[in-house]
Amino acid sequence: MDPLRLNPPFWLRPAGVQTVLASAGLRALGRNAMVDAARQTILTTAEGVRLLGYMSRQARPRQKGLVILLHGWEGSSESTYIRTTGRFLFSHGFDVFRLNLRDHGPSHHLNTGIFYAVLLDEVVDAVRQIADAEHPNPVFLAGFSLGGNFALRIARQCAAQPINGLKQVVSISPVLDPDKATDRIDDSLLILKYFLKKWRRSLAVKQQLFPGRYDFSALMDVDNIREMTERLLARYSDYDSAGTYFRGYTLTNNDLRDITLPTTIITARDDPIIPVADFYDLHTSESTRLIVQPYGGHNGFLEGWRLNGWYERVMVDTFENASPSD
Structure with missing residues (x-):
């Protein structure tokens, strides 16, 4: 073989x-x-x-x-x-x-x-x-x-x-290329649902453990990975956009x-x-x-x-x- x-x-x-x-x-x-x-x-x-x-x-x-x-x-x-x-x-x-x-x-x-x-x-x-x-x-x-x-x-x-x-x-x-991968995830209903569920659950755990530091409520109703990433980075990082962040590990x-x-x-x-x-x-x-x-x-x-x-x-x-x- x-x-x-x-x-x-x-x-x-x-x-x-x-x-x-x-x-x-x-x-x-x-x-x-x-x-x-x-x-x-x-x-x-x-x-x-x-x-x-x-x-x-x-x-x-x-x-x-x-x-x-x-x-x-x-x-x-x-x-x-x-x-x-x-x-x-x-x-x-x-x-x-x-x-x-x-x-x-x-x-x-x-x-x-x-x-x-x-x-x-x-x-x-x-x-x-x-x-x-x-x-x-x-x-x-x-x-x-x-x-x-x-x-x-x-x-x-x-x-x-x-x-x-x-x-x-x-x-x-x-x-x-995480920028392209994110678009592909967002364009696939089944894969998107899978990752949204897991990421939301992970963020909820983090918020519960550190309630004085994190409030992810503005992310939880977002229905795509790109926008969730943009909102997370805007509040909790020095990155000005998801594109800039993605280039960091492309x-x-x-x-x-x-x-x-x-x-x-x-x-x-x-x-x-x-x-x-x-x-x-x-x-x-x-x-x-x-x-x-x-x-x-x-x-x-x-x-x-x-x-x-x-x-x-x-x-x-x-x-x-x-x-x-x-």
């Missing part, structure tokens, strides 16, 4: 089916040894930011290495695609660390400030701490959607400031050409959120591998009736074959 070829059955090919099933809870049913072994960890960065994560170690150390998983926007360490990917990696002998971005999962209480996708330094700091603790064993990083964007920015930053022990990066369905054209860390980017031509044209316009370095599949939707890439993620096999193959010098 060619590990780089995804050929799902006809009923699993529609982008909408792939995208919905990627986060469907039924995929995570059954015993999960990775979850059973998980231990909660709170990492404190040099700037005092606290991030919540879960470390799962093998009962018998196999020294294959540790994989750090980053979820997407309004996902968490408990997202289906994180749990299933972690289960697969754990079953193949890897330790797994599931890191929550700020204000994701049950972590809203850990920081007074709210989450912004431009807050890269705190995630880099957390990844560096995890990697330092693993020395001399190898560490790998895999991110999904917005987490994939973070993973690529971390890989880029490593060209100037390497993270000791970090050997490979894999980015699944990464957001490259990855297009030459933005990834300086990556030296071995990096794999996986996307689908039929992704309903991320335009595939943006990937064709990327100018990448020799250390970056771009895989574009005809099917897969967003974060899907499911390949059979068991609804397993095809990219899981790619990750294992990539991480197991990473050379010590990578």
Whole structure:
């Protein structure tokens, strides 16, 4: 079987089916040894930011290495695609660390400030701490959607400031141009409803925890992501517009050409959120591998009736074959 070829059955090919099933809870049913072994960890960065994560170690150390998983926007360490990917990696002998971005999962209480996708330094700091603790064993990083964007920015930053022990990066369905992605979400009723519900719930939790600091009532009746972003930024940030904010974590054209860390980017031509044209316009370095599949939707890439993620096999193959010098 060619590990780089995804050929799902006809009923699993529609982008909408792939995208919905990627986060469907039924995929995570059954015993999960990775979850059973998980231990909660709170990492404190040099700037005092606290991030919540879960470390799962093998009962018998196999020294294959540790994989750090980053979820997407309004996902968490408990997202289906994180749990299933972690289960697969754990079953193949890897330790797994599931890191929550700020204000994701049950972590809203850990920081007074709210989450912004431009807050890269705190995630880099957390990844560096995890990697330092693993020395001399190898560490790998895999991110999904917005987490994939973070993973690529971390890989880029490593060209100037390497993270000791970090050997490979894999980015699944990464957001490259958040301005375009926002428009696509707003134009898709089902996807828009999904993200509006999750974002409103997250903001409500934050407001309840810090009622003297936040009042998001002006956002709750807005029916699109762009306008919610504009209103949030106008009141609680120094950004003058969503466009300016989005440019702070956009990855297009030459933005990834300086990556030296071995990096794999996986996307689908039929992704309903991320335009595939943006990937064709990327100018990448020799250390970056771009895989574009005809099917897969967003974060899907499911390949059979068991609804397993095809990219899981790619990750294992990539991480197991990473050379010590990578």
